[in-house]
Amino acid sequence: MGLVTGKTALITGAAAGIGRATALTFAAEGAIVVASDVDDAGGKETVAMIEKAGGKAIYVSADVSKPTDVKTLIAKAVAAYGRIDCAVNNAGIEGKITPFADQPEDNFDAIIGVNLKGTYLCLQAEIAAMLKSGGGAIVNLSSIAGLIGFPGLSPYVASKHGVIGLTKNAALEYAKAGIRVNAVCPGGIDTRMLDSLAEQATAGAQSSAEMMDPLHPMGRIGTPQEVADLIVWLCSPRAGFITGTAIPIDGGYVAQ
Known part of the structure; x- marks a missing residue:
């Protein structure tokens, strides 16, 4: 038996990096997966990898910054599998490194739109679905940039601090409804975002x-797999008394 055998797991930003590793790990631990992204080729490749390994998954294209896309994503997940037990709000962008006073408004709007508004919209829809099916577990992707500052990345830092705020509030509001909400805060992870x-x-x-x-x-x-292992564990019964937390996974970065 895997950590999440029989569960249905939704992962946004599943086309590569942490999202792909998380989708594959959920499947390896017994879950049925709904993978979503705006990168259709990458998302479909993630599903093909799951199926090749003997798992079950579907791909749904969605831009999490758009309310209609998010509603459609959740509706398709529920229509396919009847419920959402686990959700991972991983979709995110880094934007441009620019001094605070020179940050373009469109850069700020794009980052906040995906990273913060996208998490907000997904949380709303996921919680509504979980309330109907009796509970669940949600993990939001923040960052060490949600705990400390990084010069040149003010919109990204603001978005990831905001994700932790959403996490805490959602956790408090729905704890008695059987919905756990946590955040993970990766440090440097070997992904395309870090390369950028x-x-x-x-x-x-x-x-x-x-x-x-x-x-x-x-x-x-770190590696995407190390973050994926933490995420899946947080969604499993082994983390049943953990909610409202923001857990660094950063090789000690924020302890300095």
Whole structure:
């Protein structure tokens, strides 16, 4: 028996990185998966990987910043499998590294729209579905940028701090309804997003690992699988008394 055998799990941003690793791990631990993204090719590839390994999954294209897309996503998930037991709000963008006073408004709006509003919209729809089926577990993707500041990334930092606020409030409001809501706060993780930030910060002179490894007390960045393992555990019965938390998974970064 896996950690989440028989559960239905919804993962946004499932086309690559942490989202893909999380979708694959849910499937490996016995869940039926609904994978969603705006990258249709990547999302369908994630589903194909799950099916090749013997799991069951569907792909639903959705832009989480759009209310109609989110409503359709949840409706299709429920129509396919009857319920949503676990939800992972992972879809996110990093935007441009720019000093605070020079941040373009469109950059701010895009990041807040996906990272914060998208999480808000997904939470609303997921909670509504879980209330009808008797409860569930939700994990929101924040970041160490939701716990501390990072010069040049003010909209991203604001969005990820906001995700933790949404997490705490939702957890408090629905604890007695059997819905647990937590956040995870990754440090540097080997993903395309980190590669993009490294490219911007060093003009391509350093890889993400070269830039970020020395900044982590453990001397390395993390892997998507390490984050996925934490997420799936938080959605499992083994984490049944945990709600309203924001857990760093960062090799000691924020302990410095």
